[in-house]
Amino acid sequence: MKNFFVISLIAIMLLQIFSKVVVLVDFQANREYIMEFLCINRDKPELKCEGKCQLTKKLKAQHDTDKQANERGQKQEVQVNLYCQNLFSLKPIIPETIVTYPSGYTFSYSSIAYHCIFHPPQVIV
Structure with missing residues (x-):
């Protein structure tokens, strides 16, 4: 009994969805x-x-019926604007004065570049 009820509800919904197809099939038959x-x-x-x-008359009647059903089923849309105060400022914090401190660091770094490693392979005969 439960399966029959479910199948009949699905059939009714499919008929509503494909109502224009049903009208065309009825016309052809x-x-x-x-x-x-x-x-x-x-x-x-x-x-x-x-x-x-x-x-044409049946399709127009079906269209009018669908349009009326849509108008009855439509809910009135209400636009609600939510305002919230921005608690976090996205502006960058820029200090008013830039203070530089003298540094005793000197550039004493040196490296040995190994250019001979990065070359294409050579065939030794």
């Missing part, structure tokens, strides 16, 4: 009947309507 009895232009074969007037 009953095209002969629509052309013969329901078509407005059945007395004017030169227009080659072939029931498209009924299809």
Whole structure:
């Protein structure tokens, strides 16, 4: 019983989603009947309507029904602006005066560059 209820709810939701497809399938299945009895232009074969007037009418009715359902289901949007005071300043802290201290450090670093290591390999014959 529970599975039947779940399957029927899923089927109803799918029919709602694919309502235009259902209208098109119904039109194709009953095209002969629509052309013969329901078509407005059945007395004017030169227009080659072939029931498209009924299809257009049904699709427009379906569109209007969907539009009304959307308008009923829409919620009014309210924009809320939240203001908060910036507690942390993003400005860089720049001291007003720059103080330099004399340093007794002298540049006494030297290195020996090993340029001979960085060369392409050579074939020794």
